[in-house]
Amino acid sequence: MTYLFSHxxxxxxxxxxxxxxxxxxxxxxxxxALPLGVFAARVPRASGLLLGALGALYAIPSLxxxxxxxxSFGLGAAPVIVVLATYAQFILxxxxxxxxxxxxxxxLDAARGIGMSSRQQFWRVELPLASPxxxxxxxLATVALIxxxxxxxxxxxxxxxxxxxxxxxxxxLEQTLAGSIPAALLAIAADAAFRGLERMATRRTTG
Amino acid sequence: xxxxxxxxHVATYLELxxxxxxxxIVAGIPxxxxxxxxxxxxxxxxxxANLGRVIPSxxxxxxxxxxxxxxxxxxxxxxxxxAIPPIVINxxxxxxxxxxxxxxxxxxxxxxxxxxxxxxxxxxxxxILFTGVRTAAIEVxxxxxxxxxxxxxxxxxxxxxxxxxxxxxxxxxGAGTIAAIALAAEFGFGFAQRRLEVKT
Amino acid sequence: xxRRSLSISxxxxxxxxxxxxxxxxxxxxxxxxxxxPAGSFTVLLGPSGCGKSTLLRTVNRLVTPTSGTVTVxxxxxxxxxxxxxxxxxxxxxxxxxxxxxxxxxxxxxxVPQLLHWDRERIEKRTDELLDLVGLDPQRYRLxxxxxLSGGEQQRVGVARAIAAEPQVLLMDEPFGAVDxxxxxxxxxxxxxxxxxxxxxxxxVTHDVEEALHLADRxxxxxxxxxxxxxxxxxxxxxxxxxxxxxxxxVNDDLRRYDELRNALSRRA
Numbered sequence: 291m292t293y294l295f296s297h298x299x300x301x302x303x304x305x306x307x308x309x310x311x312x313x314x315x316x317x318x319x320x321x322x323a324l325p326l327g328v329f330a331a332r333v334p335r336a337s338g339l340l341l342g343a344l345g346a347l348y349a350i351p352s353l354x355x356x357x358x359x360x361x362s363f364g365l366g367a368a369p370v371i372v373v374l375a376t377y378a379q380f381i382l383x384x385x386x387x388x389x390x391x392x393x394x395x396x397x398l399d400a401a402r403g404i405g406m407s408s409r410q411q412f413w414r415v416e417l418p419l420a421s422p423x424x425x426x427x428x429x430l431a432t433v434a435l436i437x438x439x440x441x442x443x444x445x446x447x448x449x450x451x452x453x454x455x456x457x458x459x460x461x462x463l464e465q466t467l468a469g470s471i472p473a474a475l476l477a478i479a480a481d482a483a484f485r486g487l488e489r490m491a492t493r494r495t496t497g
Numbered sequence: 498x499x500x501x502x503x504x505x506h507v508a509t510y511l512e513l514x515x516x517x518x519x520x521x522i523v524a525g526i527p528x529x530x531x532x533x534x535x536x537x538x539x540x541x542x543x544x545x546a547n548l549g550r551v552i553p554s555x556x557x558x559x560x561x562x563x564x565x566x567x568x569x570x571x572x573x574x575x576x577x578x579x580a581i582p583p584i585v586i587n588x589x590x591x592x593x594x595x596x597x598x599x600x601x602x603x604x605x606x607x608x609x610x611x612x613x614x615x616x617x618x619x620x621x622x623x624x625i626l627f628t629g630v631r632t633a634a635i636e637v638x639x640x641x642x643x644x645x646x647x648x649x650x651x652x653x654x655x656x657x658x659x660x661x662x663x664x665x666x667x668x669x670x671g672a673g674t675i676a677a678i679a680l681a682a683e684f685g686f687g688f689a690q691r692r693l694e695v696k697t
Numbered sequence: 698x699x700r701r702s703l704s705i706s707x708x709x710x711x712x713x714x715x716x717x718x719x720x721x722x723x724x725x726x727x728x729x730x731x732x733x734p735a736g737s738f739t740v741l742l743g744p745s746g747c748g749k750s751t752l753l754r755t756v757n758r759l760v761t762p763t764s765g766t767v768t769v770x771x772x773x774x775x776x777x778x779x780x781x782x783x784x785x786x787x788x789x790x791x792x793x794x795x796x797x798x799x800x801x802x803x804x805x806x807x808v809p810q811l812l813h814w815d816r817e818r819i820e821k822r823t824d825e826l827l828d829l830v831g832l833d834p835q836r837y838r839l840x841x842x843x844x845l846s847g848g849e850q851q852r853v854g855v856a857r858a859i860a861a862e863p864q865v866l867l868m869d870e871p872f873g874a875v876d877x878x879x880x881x882x883x884x885x886x887x888x889x890x891x892x893x894x895x896x897x898x899x900x901v902t903h904d905v906e907e908a909l910h911l912a913d914r915x916x917x918x919x920x921x922x923x924x925x926x927x928x929x930x931x932x933x934x935x936x937x938x939x940x941x942x943x944x945x946x947v948n949d950d951l952r953r954y955d956e957l958r959n960a961l962s963r964r965a
Contacts, residue, residue, distance in 0.1 A: 346680055346683060349635050351641075351675050351676070354676050433550075433551050437555065438553075440555045444660075457559075458647070463562055467563075598793070601794060602788065602790060603807075604783070605759055605786075605867075607782070607784030
């Protein structure tokens with residue numbers, strides 16, 4: 291533990307870097323997953339195929355995909371962000387589709403009944419009502435990405451993983467744990483924070 | 498290309514994953530049954546299981562190093578630990594989803610507790626429990642790649658060697674084989690699960 | 698075995714039966730005593746929470762009385778192994794409780810299997826029962842409960858309960874979940890069947906109409922206590938309390954209203 295405490299400044303920087311990787315990837319992933327999720331919710335027949343394909347991609351171990359991408363993107367943050375965004379797709383699309391499908395029909399009918407355009411229906415009624423389940427998806431995705439992002443340390447993208455791998459290379463356990471313990475805590479904290487958001491959103495939508 | 502070496506890596510990889518999954522099943526199912534049947538045991542067990550699902554698998558692998566040193570032992574222990582949470586969570590879900598009316602009817606018809614468990618609760622809970630085993634298997638197979646980092650060998654070694662020494666052939670061999678095994682497991686378990694769902 | 702020592706139908710007796718659930722602030726069944734003659738069809742009638750289901754469940758020891766004794770065929774059931782008692786007692790519940798992972802035939806065969814009948818006898822009995830409850834064995838034997846309508850499920854539920862020829866049949870609002878239109882005909886048909894068995898039947902309902910329609914004898918319960926146990930005619934003629942008089946009077950009003958409405962609709 292002495293290593294961790296004497297290098298707290300470094301660990302802090304690496305934690306921020308780690309979060310940077312995760313949220314950059316999450317932003318990109320969300321921009322792709324939202325339209326895909328809406329599509330999957332609207333076209334049930336295509337959703338099975340789409341989710342099956344994304345699920346297959348998700349089943350491939352991330353290190354394998356990362357290793358292949360390093361060949362084309364080179365070392366650094368780029369291949370890691372691509373891998374993270376790819377893995378987030380399955381979780382996000384599945385949850386967005388499920389969330390939209392669970393929105394009560396009656397409230398959509400009511401929205402149409404009072405004269406909302408379909409765009410207004412989506413942004414003002416459907417999306418807010420679906421938000422608790424969607425936030426649940428964001429939670430799962432964030433936790434998964436924090437875990438996968440530790441591999442970034444292996445391909446020169448920084449983050450808490452770099453301490454883990456430097457430690458492993460040098461057979462210096464303290465340094466390894468100085469990466470893995472904060473990574474575990476970060477995942478736990480992210481999980482708790484999103485659960486809090488989920489509860490808030492649930493309270494707002496079931497008022 | 499060294500084929501005996503390749504098969505050795507595949508064997509190590511599969512053995513690692515299978516041993517860990519078996520351990521996860523043996524520990525996870527009783528814990529899930531406990532959680533679903535005993536109210537006071539439920540929250541601590543599920544809390545621990547949720548924590549286990551949140552902590553990154555690479556972190557769990559490194560946490561085993563102080564206990565077991567490097568090599569195969571910490572890898573099996575860590576992967577086994579990673580397999581437990583999804584099985585516990587789904588076993589609990591499965592058993593709590595068994596309709597109380599079915600259990601009441603079974604008792605009323607004169608089944609003993611053991612008969613109720615074996616003939617009614619277990620078969621009704623099994624499809625959901627199996628989903629947990631499937632999730633655990635996929636996770637263990639993914640994390641078994643990482644075991645190479647702590648000296649446990651297996652297919653992950655092709656990736657680490659391929660990246661370090663910049664040998665693309667080795668890297669693609671490792672990544673491709675791992676992906677093939679993962680997909681085979683995903684579809685195999687998916688197929689088995691659909692068979693189960695048709696039956697109940 | 699215990700069941701061989703009994704005749705086809707047996708009496709059921711309650712002697713100062715008290716039942717209280719853990720953590721409850723009052724008795725669910727509060728000192729009930731009466732004797733149900735062998736072969737009778739007795740309806741336990743009362744509002745929800747009056748203790749009628751709890752009383753029913755003491756008969757197959759799903760509920761153990763806090764005090765008092767329940768007898769079947771004159772024998773204190775506390776001395777009978779619960780599983781043996783239950784296998785000799787039919788049990789039909791509102792939720793039906795068919796086992797979703799078993800076929801119709803397997804559901805019906807549960808008790809015979811528990812009693813270790815041989816396979817041939819079980820198969821023969823299963824088909825016989827399916828015929829009896831009006832489901833074609835060829836078509837229904839291998840179906841799963843989720844492929845059946847509510848009414849069909851309850852037919853299977855009844856067949857399962859009477860499979861091993863129980864001397865006592867317990868029915869807890871068995872037609873409560875069936876929609877109103879199908880209920881009456883299902884009721885009539887199931888009753889014809891179970892009456893033909895000549896077993897002693899205890900039937901729980903909160904529906905006065907249903908009670909009058911079915912019962913040889915009605916036991917009215919309220920707040921865990923038995924208010925009156927008598928034949929329907931006697932209960933209408935000489936209700937033991939104002940509550941009972943009111944219970945059946947409201948029903949009278951309803952019946953008059955129904956008749957009036959029917960007459961009007963016929964005219965229109």
